[in-house]
Amino acid sequence: MDFNQNYFEIFQLPVAFDLDVDELATRYRQLQASVHPDKFASATEHEKRLSLQWATQINGAYDTLRSDLARAIYLLELNDVHIEENPQLAPDFLMAQIELREQLDEIGEADVLDGSDGSLAKLETFKKEVNQHLGDYRSEFAAAYPDDVPVAQMAVYKLQFLGTLRASADKLEEKLLDY
């Protein structure tokens, strides 16, 4: 077996952004069912080592492919395009980001003043908007890749921004729900 296969090849799936997540999960389980260390608990040391290596590789591949963002970044890497830490983004995109961030902060602050019920409803609406954006950028990537890599790369940066924003929204929600 070849450890240099790319993640798509491991699951024998076409190298593409659009992917059937259920099919990926099924193949993941089929693969683990044949290579997982539990299947080799009484085997020779060498088999145990191979099994550990394979199960590790498969888990890593699955983790990458099942997430939209990680899959997008991985596809760019396959094209030798790497993600920068401080990318240049369009000023109007950044302005919109600042506004969204302020909205979220306001929802959090309002909670201190008038209880969490109203805030939760507002947060719900806010998250819908964020998800909408995420969906848009996801489509942007899907449309651009692999023909227009620079646009695809830009879409990844946008997905990163919105992903961080949604993580903050989730955190606030947990706080409001008092988890």
Place this chain on the structure above:
Amino acid sequence: MALLQITEPGKAQDPHQRKRAAGIDLGTTNSLIASVRGGVTETLPDEAGEHLLPSVVRFTEGGTVVGLVAMQAAKEDPLNTIVSVKRMMGRGVEDIKGLGERLPYEFVSTEGGMVKLKTDAGEVSPVEVSAEILKTLVARGSETLAGNLDGVVITVPAYFDDAQRQATRDAARIAGLQVLRLLNEPTAAAVAYGLDTGHEGLVAVYDLGGGTFDISLLRLHTGVFEVVATGGDSALGGDDFDHRIAEWIIRESGYKDEVNPRQLRTLMMQARGIKEALSDADSTEVNVSVDGLEFSGQLTRTQMNELIADLVQQSIKACARSLRDAGDSVSKDSVSKDSFSKESVQNVVLVGGSTRVPAVRQAVTEFFGVEPLSDIDPDRVVAIGAAVQANILVGNKPEDEMLLLDVLPLSLGLETVGGLAEKVIQRNTAIPIARSQEFTTYKDGQTAMLIHVVQGERELVSDCRSLARFELRGIPPMVAGAARIEVNFQVDADGLLSVSAREATTGVNASVEVKPSYGLSEAEITDMLKASFDHAKDDIVARSLTEARVDATRVIEALQNALTEDGERLLQASDIELLQQAISVLQEVSETTDADAINEGVEMLGKASEEFAALRMDAAVRKAFAGHKLDELEESN
């Protein structure tokens, strides 16, 4: 032509091939051993018919005793009688002081960081104490199963960090056990109920012990059992219920002075009795009289429920949080991420004695909307599940398709500038897993680097568990920032971490020196192994010979089984012949008394069969995809 073997229906083909396997629940208060016998999985009792072994060890000059006898001596000889050792596993002196309860022992800090306890029999580490408990259980197992155990599965709490898991593994090694797997307790409980063969969907395991609460969510899908989230509260348990009842008695009695330890002990014992009585009855008499604290009255179940309501609610909140985590880990899809709803939980399993409290059952039933499973004794369910898994892993059920996929319980990270922890592997990631992180040098010609590995969810290193410090040496001298040191973290299927490093531009391997923050060094373990044979020096030689032979037998059997299964399919006749010869050689060496030669033989046979092993792995992977159509495969190329 080979003759057909005819066996009795329902019997194993060759009775000698059936392996002795056991599951061990190494608990804080009690420990158990269980095994599958004649198709039935049950916990094994001692000679007196007791299944639970109190996790108590007493060390005296005259020798070591474990269990009930040791527990009975706890009052008169508290310094030498170690209880609740599980809470000290993989911990330092500072951690133990932070446990919030006064322990009577004399602690000694060691170089390795892990605590040691001073006893009349000398200093002992928690690892050795646990090893004594394991030895007692294993002796029970070997006696009941009439022979040495071929392998065991030991359970650990899902929240156990790397140091605690490593300590458990070390204890097993000192006890001379072949550990097939460390299994998370909730997973074991789910396996005990056979949920791996049941309906597809989510399973919640609600585990409320004396001092800790654990909630785990597992997902069953096409025969694969996946732990999707674990959570809980390490400072919430049935003992807190007792506290609330004791406080109520103090309030009702009108006693104003400070409560002395004797009074508190009596109250706690009474409270426990009241709690247990109210599991069946609607109300119970309360009569307390200790050192001037007097009370006589009634406590109803409704009243008790009120006293503990917020504690129960606290556990339910942790359940809700875990459901969120489960949603995160299952649908990582960044667009349509949806958390699991309570309705997606199809089965709830109760573990731990404190789940006998009706208010707990009711709250769990209300929250998840399903009647929880409680047919199996909640004190034994974990050991039983471990036994089921041990029986499969040891190879007694080759046709079994069950697979458990476990996750990393706590994030692994590295210390970065300013004492911040940077996460390298997020919690709830499926294991085994490996991740690499790149570092660079900050000085010209720098050849060494110190890396601090921590575990936990908090942002500050000081709030996380320190696991180990690694010193990377042998970095080729370069200008500052030019070296690219790739540090690779590998977590195995037991959740244990190992680290390796290489310089990426030159490909030079940097050596990694591991200094576990709260662990035992290889030398310390060897010393402990020797110490356990203090009274009979010859035993060391005898034991290493026995171990070498066991190893040889294991490797030969594994290879023979592999040859029977796949030999003709994957190998040339001449290759099979060579492997058979190699087996014969090892078999001959095993008859001698030279342990080193046997070990060498084992290694040589391993080498000889490497290629065959690789071929088998390939075949296994091909088989996994055998159901897919060829055009799908071509599409991917």
